Amino acid sequence: MRNFINEDKIFDILEETQSPARQSVDTIINKSLELKGLNPVEAAVLLNCAEKVTLNRIFETAKHIKETIYGNRLVLFAPLYLSDRCVNNCLYCGFRRENLNTGTGLLDANKIREETRALILQGHKRLLIVAAEDPDVNIDYLEEAIKTVYDTKEGNGNIRRVNINVAPMEMKDFKRLKNTGIGTYQLFQETYHRDTYNQLHTSGPKSDYLKRLYACDLAQSAGIDDVGIGALFGLYNYKFEVLALLFHAMHLEDVFGVGPHTISVPRLEPAQGSDIASHPPYPVSDTDLKKIIAVLRLAVPYTGIILSTRENAVLRNKLIYLGVSQISAGSKTLPGAYSSDNKAHGQFSISDERSLSEVIEDVTTRGFIPSFCTSCYRTGRTGENFMDLAKPGDIKNFCQPNALLTFEEYLLDYNPELAGKTKTLISSEISKIADPEIRQMTSGKIKSLSRGKRDLYF
Ligand code: SAM
Ligand code: SF4
Numbered sequence: 001m002r003n004f005i006n007e008d009k010i011f012d013i014l015e016e017t018q019s020p021a022r023q024s025v026d027t028i029i030n031k032s033l034e035l036k037g038l039n040p041v042e043a044a045v046l047l048n049c050a051e052k053v054t055l056n057r058i059f060e061t062a063k064h065i066k067e068t069i070y071g072n073r074l075v076l077f078a079p080l081y082l083s084d085r086c087v088n089n090c091l092y093c094g095f096r097r098e099n100l101n102t103g104t105g106l107l108d109a110n111k112i113r114e115e116t117r118a119l120i121l122q123g124h125k126r127l128l129i130v131a132a133e134d135p136d137v138n139i140d141y142l143e144e145a146i147k148t149v150y151d152t153k154e155g156n157g158n159i160r161r162v163n164i165n166v167a168p169m170e171m172k173d174f175k176r177l178k179n180t181g182i183g184t185y186q187l188f189q190e191t192y193h194r195d196t197y198n199q200l201h202t203s204g205p206k207s208d209y210l211k212r213l214y215a216c217d218l219a220q221s222a223g224i225d226d227v228g229i230g231a232l233f234g235l236y237n238y239k240f241e242v243l244a245l246l247f248h249a250m251h252l253e254d255v256f257g258v259g260p261h262t263i264s265v266p267r268l269e270p271a272q273g274s275d276i277a278s279h280p281p282y283p284v285s286d287t288d289l290k291k292i293i294a295v296l297r298l299a300v301p302y303t304g305i306i307l308s309t310r311e312n313a314v315l316r317n318k319l320i321y322l323g324v325s326q327i328s329a330g331s332k333t334l335p336g337a338y339s340s341d342n343k344a345h346g347q348f349s350i351s352d353e354r355s356l357s358e359v360i361e362d363v364t365t366r367g368f369i370p371s372f373c374t375s376c377y378r379t380g381r382t383g384e385n386f387m388d389l390a391k392p393g394d395i396k397n398f399c400q401p402n403a404l405l406t407f408e409e410y411l412l413d414y415n416p417e418l419a420g421k422t423k424t425l426i427s428s429e430i431s432k433i434a435d436p437e438i439r440q441m442t443s444g445k446i447k448s449l450s451r452g453k454r455d456l457y458f
Pocket of ligand 1: 133266277
């Protein structure tokens with residue numbers, strides 16, 4: 001396995017692009033509007049911008065690009081933690097092996113059902129399964145867990161897409177994982193800087209940098225064609241990490257013809273028993289985080305950018321204008337915490353503790369359409385098929401009506417009080433659907449929902 005993250009090259013690029021000239025910034029911003037992405041040198045120029053006026057132009061461009069590709073919908077999901085007992089010792093994580101304060105263990109099928117039920121009752125349709133690494137979290141267990149989630153029904157609701165963020169596995173197990181019907185396999189490199197990686201991952205299987213770097217390749221080779229990448233910001237220089245994420249995206253695109261389905265931008269949060277988590281070695285300011293998200297949107301326009309509840313509500317309300325396309329809401333980071341009042345510490349602290357309904361109400365007042373859409377992977381729009389639609393900005397012809405349909409379903413089943421307040425928003429969004437046939441079909445499907453039909457999508 002060759003390390004495709006060439007550190008010297010990244011440092012050289014960052015050095016050469018310091019103090020960028022105004023004209024080259026303009027040229028790069030204009031190029032990004034063609035939706036073909038940016039190369040690492042161009043991205044570095046933008047990352048090296050510090051002037052407020054220039055940053056604002058980058059932010060506006062990011063908003064424009066996100067809207068051109070995905071429309072004004074925001075996909076919502078919640079994490080479902082299955083275990084907190086870990087064989088690894090990542091120094092920033094509350095679940096790490098040497099942290100004796102954690103370790104409530106592993107959820108059994110009954111508990112998974114209860115957790116899923118609690119999430120369905122909030123209105124969720126999309127979950128991200130998360131687990132610490134443990135011999136008990138093997139493929140047999142994961143198959144059973146995913147089946148339990150998909151089989152759980154509550155009223156009109158059920159979970160229609162399970163994405164997963166768990167430790168890498170062997171090819172044969174990735175193949176079995178694919179057959180469970182997951183959506184995206186997500187794995188964060190945490191830091192792409194190898195020395196830093198080695199210092200932070202002192203023992204356990206995760207201490208193998210290259211194995212982690214190639215995990216998404218293995219997943220792709222096993223047939224999981226939607227993979228998600230990410231870096232944990234705060235561990236190392238954020239500019240380095242963003243360029244490394246771009247090189248990772250380029251590598252996946254070169255080898256498989258499909259770049260990352262999603263990029264996550266977690267920032268280090270305090271975690272029990274972790275000094276590093278409370279005192280990040282490379283603190284990332286709110287402005288830096290805005291820049292990270294906006295530059296990623298310009299550089300990899302087709303990707304889903306995921307923002308978690310690690311960030312507080314005020315900041316999240318700013319970041320959703322900068323290119324974010326998916327957010328978690330109502331999250332708990334401790335196994336079992338949705339269905340019981342467990343006050344123990346989760347994996348890390350959550351900053352946005354609002355419920356799903358509070359988040360939804362807030363984003364709708366800002367003109368976003370909350371989306372619980374799960375249609376792409378259920379209709380085979382994955383991997384290259386998805387990219388062929390996302391790259392030219394055609395995916396929004398599906399995203400927009402599907403967001404409206406899933407939001408309407410949510411209002412009918414879980415939040416009738418909000419329905420009155422969002423009527424105008426929904427009608428105005430329907431009227432904006434460009435294709436008259438789709439517009440009419442969307443109105444028709446919305447009427448069918450009010451007559452009791454469910455799970456309608458394009
Ligand atoms: N255990 C698997 C792993 O490490 O890849 C999968 C799940 S792990 C629970 C999910 C992610 O949580 C990690 O990839 C890491 O980026 C993030 N994380 C760990 N500690 C964190 C902290 N203190 N603040 C924010 N995110 C953290
Ligand atoms: Fe375990 Fe993942 Fe936490 Fe590392 S980040 S200690 S692998 S749960």
